[in-house]
Amino acid sequence: MAPPDFANARTRHQKARSAGLHPDYWYPVEWDTAVRTGQVVEIVFWKRSIALFRGEDGVLRAVDDRCAHRQLKLSAGQVKGCNLVCLYHGWEHDGDGKIAHIPHDTFGKQVPKSRITSYPVQVRYGLIWIFPGNPSLAGEKSVPDIPEMDARWPSVPVDATWHGHHSMIIDNVSDFTHAYLHEKYRPFSDPVLTRLESRDDKVFVAYRTKVGGDPKTELVLNPAIDRGSIELCYSYPYQWSDTGGKIKHWCFVLPIDERRTRVFFLFLFAPDAYRLPFTRIRMPLPLVRGMLRLAKRAYILPLLDQDRVAIEAEQEGHERYHDQPIPELNPAVQEFQRLTISKWEEALA
Ligand code: FES
Ligand SMILES: [Fe+2]
The missing domain is CATH 3.90.380.10 (Naphthalene 1,2-dioxygenase Alpha Subunit; Chain A, domain 1)
Incomplete structure (x- = not known):
């Protein structure tokens, strides 16, 4: 039988071994040198898949790893300019998670306003840090001082x-x-x-x-x-x-x-x-x-x-x-x- 999840854990040990980490902190996810311009990588924070990419302006951006259209992994797509393009119908997502462009006939409809979550990103000490929690707290929390x-x-x-x-x-x-x-x-x-x-x-x-x-x-x-x-x-x-x-x-x-x-x-x-x-x-x-x-x-x-x-x-x-x-x-x-x-x-x- 698998170990109990956190809600069903009884002992301190079982609880500790099933707990996640509080998302309202900065977490290193990759080395700065490991993500080149025009590259996208998948990173995971506690079962949440995030697409991390570097636009042609050299800036890193992180968004939920799911296309706003049909939930395909965006990390399987590619970077175009400063946007992330889904491999299926080519919808472009910007660094804020908004749909920036649809490259096919939209049948007279507006570009949908739906968006995916984006995450604050910064580089420090050669590491890329992401804030997976409440983004309004990202400014008051900091990467540890070294x-x-x-x-x-x-x-x-x-x-x-x-x-x-x-x-x-x-x-x-x-x-x-x-x-x-x-x-x-x-x-x-x-x-x-x-x-x-x-x-x-x-x-x-x-x-x-x-x-x-x-x-x-x-x-x-x-x-x-x-x-x-x-x-x-x-x-x-x-x-x-x-x-x-x-x-x-x-x-x-x-x-x-x-x-x-x-x-x-x-x-x-x-x-x-x-x-x-x-x-x-x-x-x-x-x-x-x-x-x-x-x-x-x-x-x-x-x-x-x-x-x-x-x-x-x-x-x-x-x-x-x-x-x-x-x-x-x-x-x-x-x-x-x-x-x-x-x-x-x-x-x-
Ligand atoms: S599923 Fe991503 S563009 Fe259609
Ligand atoms: Fe050791």
Whole structure:
């Protein structure tokens, strides 16, 4: 039997694993470079298909992925000028979702006034962000501030689609009790929870732990960085971490449905985070950037793939055994789930 939907979920765990994410936030949906001029792509926010396209003026627009005529997917059509053309009868839709042009005989009738929903779009930090909720709130909500991106810290962008519920990913990135999974890479070891505080739709967590430990990384990491603890935050609906003010990451989840999530990571390293091996000399930035490109392939992606494997196995387990009790030990996980549930209840209300 499939897991219960949110309305029928009984336990906190079942509720967390069936909740969506509140649409009144900005969500990253794609990298800016992935949508070229004249291109349309389909993106999905919690079962809602959206056609994202870039007109010949270079501006991105997002509308519901359905033709105003007969509901075909507009993402299967093409971009003409700054409009999106349906593949069937060629009706053109503009960025506001209005029918801009009908290329065939209209039998003496006016162009229908019906329109499809359009979504606010912006580009920041190399990512395309969409506001899927009430558009009148888009101006008061903002994309999270990442001053390190503005300061051009060396960064490693990663994205993936994982077959797991978004709450499993939030649990995973903030719950360090899974150090066992990463024994091979040791991104953190022997974590002890030292802070857990819920405030204003945020859950703050800290661990005393040893961050890093991979011998190759030790060779080049600046020894002055305090890696004896890490702070993390589930800043709904986003997640970040900070090690000694020098190594940071952001994790953004784009919920597709109950069992699939696209996840975007930005890993950020202070300009003085690395030194030349066996010296105290700061590694030049071009070298840092080149090294990080290698580290992405050799370390970061394989490490994240361990999380993917675990999360996808957890999703499978959840679908089979959702009725079984979960003896959750880490109180932080309970707080993340409470926040996810209460925000989804707020969205449904
Ligand atoms: S179905 Fe799209 S133009 Fe007719
Ligand atoms: Fe992990």
